[in-house]
Amino acid sequence: MWATAVGVARVRALETERENALFRDRLAQAFAAAGGLWPSSPPPVDEAARRRRTAVSFSIVIRTKFLDDLLRQASASGIRQVVLLGAGMDSRAFRMDWPEDTRLFEVDTAAPLDFKASVLRQERAVARCERITVAVDLREDWPAALAAAGHDPAAPTVWIAEGLLIYLPADAVELLLDRISTQSAPGSRMGLTLGSRGVIERFGTDASPGSAASMWVSEMPDDPVGWLTGHGWEAQSHTLRERAAAYGRPISSPPEREEGPGGLISAVRRRT
Template sequence: MTLSGVGATSLGVARARARESLRPDRLFDDPYAAAFAVAGEHRAVTPARARLAFHVIIRTRFYDDYLLASGCRQVVLLAAGLDTRTYRLPWAPGVQVYELDLPSVLSYKAGVLAGVDAVPRCSLTTLPVDLRTDWPSALVGAGFSPAVPTAWLIEGLLVYLTAVEASLLLTRVGSLSAPGSRVSFERNNAASAIAAGDRAGIESYAELWKGGLGEDPVAWLSSHGWSPETHALVDVAASYGRTVLDESFSGFLTATYDG
């Protein structure tokens, strides 16, 4: 089985995570990333590809820290891709994680992880859905409780959606969030910033980008019941002992739902 379209972009992310996991000063250890990486096409490293990989590495560690520090016992990974946090992070007892993504992605992921005998370190429910459709019904039907504070992660997804689709997705997240819930995603259009003036080597990704939310995400969150915080990539990278390769990089948002 192979992946195509947006689903195939997760293979590039897995390759970046696999390379980082081999470094003596690695920011995280993903012992399963290599199993996905070998399945993907290995391409020459271009400046744009190097910048994108750097962004993936910093965001992986940032989101790891965000999820573990959230204190939430209910976690939802929207567009989970080939992420293996449910298998590699030290989750607190009683944490329930829901992974949502396209059927082809989750099927491919399950097959690879079964081949390396990976075992979740939390209670895991996977939901094969298209996040442009009525995924909230599937989520609630699988046992998710809107009354319980939830940590939401929307990693690398919004840029592949139109402004209408992104706004609807975030509105649905808010409608399912109890006060005290958390959400995190990339600030502004990080992907376009990475590729500004140079898309050599990442054309297959760039042709899928639709622009994302299309407005100030801080203002959007503030007007929809969230208290947002911004995290510049240069500052996040520095806190991990890494130097940003290109100052045009964006960063991340975290927000708490006030209700």
């Protein structure tokens, strides 16, 4: 399941090699290599799989940049607690500039965190903030584990769930959001990526067994902003197309269908 996290690292390693990279993730290549996906990864089985991989890779690059910006804004707003849910091979603790006193929690299950730790040791990587890993399954009582690791729900937090919710069934997504909301002091922020409507039908149904897309189970609600308002958040949704254009990577092909709200979400916890 967490092999998908190494696939994401491979995409970030490729982006890092570009001259006009939207971010530089120097550890991504080491994660991909340790996972057997660098310098090359198994080629897509057919043309449709190749197109899917290209599209998914593109979306990973854009969402990474989107959430990097969101985190910088959160730091600028004074937030000093960061929680990466389903952190995988996210290397933001190592590659971004953090204000002093920032505590960054990486929540994932033990196996990916152990794999990550071994690569970090081998690379002699040094975090640029206080980095705390929390090995817990998000289906269990992770708020307790996070609190035990030092998270303070009374202080604002910026939460990131990147490439995670698409793998969780709808009731698990609801529960996760309820729990995030309960742990979020006013002024907290959140960055989410949601599967856009129809993506499972387009990408998942004929995906090869074991591939990331074959494990996708949930798409965003019809009205993500309204959904988050109901949970106490002021949210904005962005489409991949709009963000890609803003970052100088416009999608040249016209949309195949009318585009609904986007799956890149930024939100601020309402002050009550």
